[in-house]
Amino acid sequence: MDPDGIVAGLRQAGLIDDVCPPFEPLAGGVSCDVWKLDTARGPIVVKRPLGKLRVAADWEAPVERYRSEVNWLRRARSVDPVIAPEVLAEIPAEHAFVVRYLEDSPVWKEELVAGRVDPDFAAAVGRSLADVHAATAGSASDRADFQDSSMFHALRVDPFILHVARSRPDIAPALEAIAEDLLSRRVALVHGDVSPKNILVGPDGPVFLDAECAVYGDPAFDLAFCSTHLLLKTVWLRDARMKEAAWALMEAYRDTVTWEDPAGLLQRAGPLTAALLLARVDGKSPVPYLAEPADRAIIRDRAIKLLRAADPIDRLVGCWEPGP
Ligand SMILES: Nc1ncnc2c1ncn2[C@@H]1O[C@H](COP(=O)(O)OP(=O)(O)O)[C@@H](O)[C@H]1O
Ligand SMILES: [Mg+2]
Structure with missing residues (x-):
């Protein structure tokens, strides 16, 4: 250094x-x-x-x-x-x-791993995310300030979605269509890395860090990305409350969507979540915590079925098995 x-x-x-x-x-x-x-x-x-x-x-x-x-x-x-x-x-x-530096603000992932799973906090994450999306949707100045999607492409779309498509010809068309749709939408300011390890549990609610992939794009990505992490943790931590947290996040987010019909956004977020679940086991940046091949196989099988089903995210989360 x-x-x-x-x-x-x-x-x-x-x-x-x-x-x-x-x-x-x-x-x-x-x-x-x-x-x-x-x-x-x-x-x-x-x-x-x-x-x-x-x-x-x-x-x-x-x-x-x-x-x-x-x-x-x-x-x-x-x-x-x-x-x-x-x-x-x-x-x-x-x-x-x-x-x-924010004191007395633990990282949300560490709270979840320690068994402190609070669906109300997950709901607050959903609301705060949607607040940023709502405030920036349809804004020409935000669109101009965050128009460069090269980082989002290089750090998210390519390594997460297209990387898997290159090794899986059977599902490549579905993954490529998701990537193309994602890159074509300019709806609101997307954070791009909404993971529990980038959220602090602050005294007044969630604090978001680590926005280096920020882009003016499809807000469904942030909802899908965070939901993916919570769903993965139902398998990793064998804790069904993680599904409750994912549901609370989705519900609060949906209820805060003002800029478009929430049904359309939930429909886009479903296949995106399936693609991201798969990316976190087979992409260029697999989550480090799913070390057991059997756990990775569970996620892979579910993700491929979900990709084919193309359900909206509320149905996806509602039907998710809250354990391995
Ligand atoms: N403002 C902050 N207050 C408290 N902790 C922070 C703050 N910024 C970063 N951290 C801690 O440092 C870690 C890494 O920061 P982050 O911005 O996520 O960088 P990286 O890109 O390396 O993940 C966070 O997970 C959090 O634990
Ligand atoms: Mg980080």
Whole structure:
């Protein structure tokens, strides 16, 4: 690590004095360096994307994607200041940015794994997501600010959906049609990585992090992406309450949709969820926690059936077996 440029940037932004506090790595994903620093003015987080992702498969992504995340965080806070951390500075020379560190705000995934499954919180996630979608739907300025879909393509559509299509000719036409539809829609501001590990359980509700795939696109993607994680966890953790959480998320989201007929959105989110379930076992970025081949086989079989059924997401979640 070479933090010299970052230290200079922090000093220039007035966030640290002469003595720089230690950089404490935060356990995160595969695509960024993330550090916490306890400064005299309170704790902060510095985040810098990596050019090459830490995954088994060879995978590169431009470091300029930090801009999408900064823009998403600012826009989401303008909808509701509770739902994203405050951006304190950008350090463009390092492709890095700084946000306020939120104390007493555990990561939602860790809460779920510890058995603290709260459907009311899942509902709040659904409402907050839909609030951002509602506020940005039909906005020409948001559409212009987030028009670049290259990152969403490189980090989501290609590795998750098209990667599986390339190795599965039997379902390739269905997956390619989903990818094409997804890329053709410009409906609202999509976060692109709404996973429980990117949501903090804040004192006032959910706080969303990690928006480097943000794009003006199909909001059904965010609903499908988060639902996928909860459904996977019914199998991984053998906890049926995860299905209740998925239902609460979907219901609250649906009830907050104002910009289009919710039925159409739920219909798009169903096959997308099936494709993402499959992607999380056979895509370029499989979830690390489904280590048992038998568990992966369960998800694969269900996902392929669901892909063929093409049900809306309310039916998909309603019929989901709440265990292996
Ligand atoms: N503002 C913040 N307040 C508290 N914790 C944070 C904050 N930002 C990031 N974190 C912690 O760091 C982890 C990694 O941050 P994230 O933005 O998700 O980066 P990555 O792209 O590496 O996943 C999060 O899962 C969370 O635990
Ligand atoms: Mg993350």
